[in-house]
Amino acid sequence: MFLATFLNFNWKELFLGTEDWGFLMEIVLRTIIMFLTIIISLRVLGKRGVKQLSIFELVVIIGLGSAAGDPMFYKEVGIVSSIIVFVVIIVLYSTITFLIGRFKKIENLFEGKAICLIEHGVFAIANFKKENLGSDEFFAELRVKGISHLGQIELAIEEVSGEISVFFNEDKEVKYGLPIMLNSLDYPIQYINKEGHYSCTFCGFTEIKEEGNAGNCKNCNKKNWVEASNKIRIT
Numbered sequence: 001m002f003l004a005t006f007l008n009f010n011w012k013e014l015f016l017g018t019e020d021w022g023f024l025m026e027i028v029l030r031t032i033i034m035f036l037t038i039i040i041s042l043r044v045l046g047k048r049g050v051k052q053l054s055i056f057e058l059v060v061i062i063g064l065g066s067a068a069g070d071p072m073f074y075k076e077v078g079i080v081s082s083i084i085v086f087v088v089i090i091v092l093y094s095t096i097t098f099l100i101g102r103f104k105k106i107e108n109l110f111e112g113k114a115i116c117l118i119e120h121g122v123f124a125i126a127n128f129k130k131e132n133l134g135s136d137e138f139f140a141e142l143r144v145k146g147i148s149h150l151g152q153i154e155l156a157i158e159e160v161s162g163e164i165s166v167f168f169n170e171d172k173e174v175k176y177g178l179p180i181m182l183n184s185l186d187y188p189i190q191y192i193n194k195e196g197h198y199s200c201t202f203c204g205f206t207e208i209k210e211e212g213n214a215g216n217c218k219n220c221n222k223k224n225w226v227e228a229s230n231k232i233r234i235t
Helices: 002-007 011-016 023-045 055-073 079-102 104-111 125-130 135-144
Strands: 115-119 153-158 164-168 196-200 206-209 225-227
Touching: 023 079, 055 079, 079 104, 115 125, 135 164
Parallel strands: none
Antiparallel strands: 115 153, 153 164, 196 206, 196 225
């Protein structure tokens, strides 16, 4: 029974769908044409269109990819229609880019603003909440830059591209700060057994605490703390 089913299986439909074998060569030709169209379009857009993408630029690339993909595979989608889409996208991109260069409000509308996430080793809480960043994800990005605690940071800025720019304190100015190494925040405390520098696990605010109840953070009013670190950054 299985052998009969196997032998009678429609292999042509599996591999070609409803198309015939002749369409394979047409796919090759369509792909070559759209591939060259993408290259030409990106050359027209310039380096700005292919660097680390902002939201606006990502929309443009997705639009180009969608316009290029369909005519490669679907016989009913004409190449001329897709090329018209390419031209429209490029004209829109060029127009908006021109306006972005002339008007700051339009730039902010389409590309957003750079935003400060850490200032002098403490989270800018209001700004951080606006960005859909998990603390683990953010700490991972900082660790990639060789950062082990927030006291090493003077400023951390999220650029419009999503990249994190970090400006460091000089070694002699490194402060006590919230440690961000793996598992460093797993065991927060609310009672201090040994006097020293402690950091709020929520905002990174750091202060000297004496033995006893840790109390609430003066910056965010949270009450979980960990022992702070003042290690110098090793590059």
